[in-house]
Amino acid sequence: MKPFEVVEAPIDAQVYSDYVLHAGAGAVTLFTGHVREWTHGVRTVYLAYEAYVPMAEKKLAEIGAEMEAKWPGVKAAIAHRIGELHISDIAVVIAVSSSHRKAAYEANEYAIERIKEVVPIWKKEIWEDGEEWLGAQKKYPEKGVDSV
Amino acid sequence: MIRVQYFARLRELAGKGQDTLDREEMTVQQLLDWAEETYPGFGKDDIQVAVNEEYALPEDVIHSGDECAFIPPVSGG
Numbered sequence: 104m105k106p107f108e109v110v111e112a113p114i115d116a117q118v119y120s121d122y123v124l125h126a127g128a129g130a131v132t133l134f135t136g137h138v139r140e141w142t143h144g145v146r147t148v149y150l151a152y153e154a155y156v157p158m159a160e161k162k163l164a165e166i167g168a169e170m171e172a173k174w175p176g177v178k179a180a181i182a183h184r185i186g187e188l189h190i191s192d193i194a195v196v197i198a199v200s201s202s203h204r205k206a207a208y209e210a211n212e213y214a215i216e217r218i219k220e221v222v223p224i225w226k227k228e229i230w231e232d233g234e235e236w237l238g239a240q241k242k243y244p245e246k247g248v249d250s251v
Numbered sequence: 252m253i254r255v256q257y258f259a260r261l262r263e264l265a266g267k268g269q270d271t272l273d274r275e276e277m278t279v280q281q282l283l284d285w286a287e288e289t290y291p292g293f294g295k296d297d298i299q300v301a302v303n304e305e306y307a308l309p310e311d312v313i314h315s316g317d318e319c320a321f322i323p324p325v326s327g328g
Contacts, residue, residue, distance in 0.1 A: 136328050153262075154327070155258055158320065194327075195327070222325060224325055224326070224327030225258060225259035225326050226327065227259070236259045236263075236323070238324030238326045
């Protein structure tokens with residue numbers, strides 16, 4: 104594995120958690136984002152993720168560097184899966200270790216917010232009666248786009 | 252030659268993943284204008300351009316040999 108990567112195979116979150124753990128770490132936060140079946144009353148059959156892979160991996164690594172600058176001493180690993188994902192599959196994993204828990208919690212949430220802003224990855228929702236790339240927000244414009 | 256890549260909605264709209272433009276130099280804004288003209292409904296006002304895997308500004312100049320990508324609003328996570 105690479106600490107900041109886009110993958111096609113199913114994600115094993117433990118691998119990323121193990122990567123960030125070290126003797127000086129008193130806390131590890133492990134966030135996994137999953138494919139949700141129901142969004143605003145619309146049933147998702149599956150999601151199709153696409154990425155501009157080299158740039159996405161570069162941006163994930165930049166987010167890692169931002170985290171280390173804001174919370175000195177944290178160690179991070181992030182992976183995002185692309186391709187066809189089904190209900191409850193892991194789409195993204197963020198593992199963060201720190202000497203004390205507060206930094207690990209804060210840095211982890213920061214990472215997912217930044218992923219949604221700057222990493223060139225796109226999600227298409229496939230429903231029983233149609234499909235749409237998110238970001239366009241046509242199906243439920245009043246609600247905006249949630250996380251998976 | 253300037254190489255451009257399309258992703259997600261734009262890839263489906265263009266019907267392909269990439270194009271090659273026979274230009275020596277153009278600005279990011281000119282590239283967006285070209286795309287809007289070539290692919291009606293492109294929606295250039297909501298699209299960013301990456302040049303060599305870095306987000307670029309409308310006035311930035313693209314040179315022959317650069318790798319460009321149209322980045323529609325992202326929706327990872």
